[in-house]
Amino acid sequence: MDSIVLVTGAARGLGLEMCRQLLAEGRTVIACARKAGEPDLEKLAKGSDGRLHIVPMDVGDESSIREAAGRIESLVDRIDILINNAGVYPKIGTVSSGIDSDEMILAFRVNTLGPMHVITALLPLLRKGKDRKLAQITSKMGSIDDNTSGGSYAYRISKAALNMAVKNLAHEFGSERFIAMTIHPGWVQTRMGSSAAPLEIGAGVADILKTIDQATERDNGAFIGPGQERIPW
């Protein structure tokens, strides 16, 4: 496949494994990581025949996103698929114990605003893309219907807001044939998911990439989980 895919939060976890699998499929990958010099990414780049481009990007910082977009414009002439994967799971707070405003704002900055600022900055390249797919990695914990246990205020609220943003993206860009999705990966073994998670990272990522590849206009504005199952909002 000759598609060009951009992944945020690519230094470890799901993002790193996405880069690995996308390269194995023959694609060109722009791996955006918060910090430069991430060893796992550097190693991956060495064996990629020049198809992996590493670009520093802190999705919680608008100037870093703009700077990264400038560098990306000098590397590629289009982006076919954007995967807004970077995310944080801040300390769990409750209203009775007191919500930590800084943690709440961090979650909102990275999980909610980050994906939107990334799209704005990359829009000229995305508009030149063949697939026009905008995939946001959310969580079922951002589903209001599915909230059966409470807790994790910052994470849940920031992902619920991301889900609303994706529905808006579907309206804003649907007429331009973009497909905006919000994808729950399942509970996967990463630093965030922990080793207690039932899903192995390779299988989790393969499923996410299948969801993105199989997405059609019908999926614009959809909330999709493992096995391409629709998740209630």
Ligand SMILES: NC(=O)c1ccc[n+]([C@@H]2O[C@H](COP(=O)([O-])OP(=O)(O)OC[C@H]3O[C@@H](n4cnc5c(N)ncnc54)[C@H](OP(=O)(O)O)[C@@H]3O)[C@@H](O)[C@H]2O)c1
């Ligand atoms: N694993 C699960 O079970 C699960 C379930 C539902 C949803 N998700 C979602 O899946 C996505 C990936 O999570 P993961 O499981 O791979 O978590 P992870 O192992 O903790 O990795 C998170 C990634 O996001 C990056 N990141 C954090 N803040 C960033 C920032 N400001 N700018 C750029 N990158 C940033 C991290 O970079 P650093 O190394 O620099 O911190 C890291 O590469 C997240 O959006 C998460 O909410 C995961």
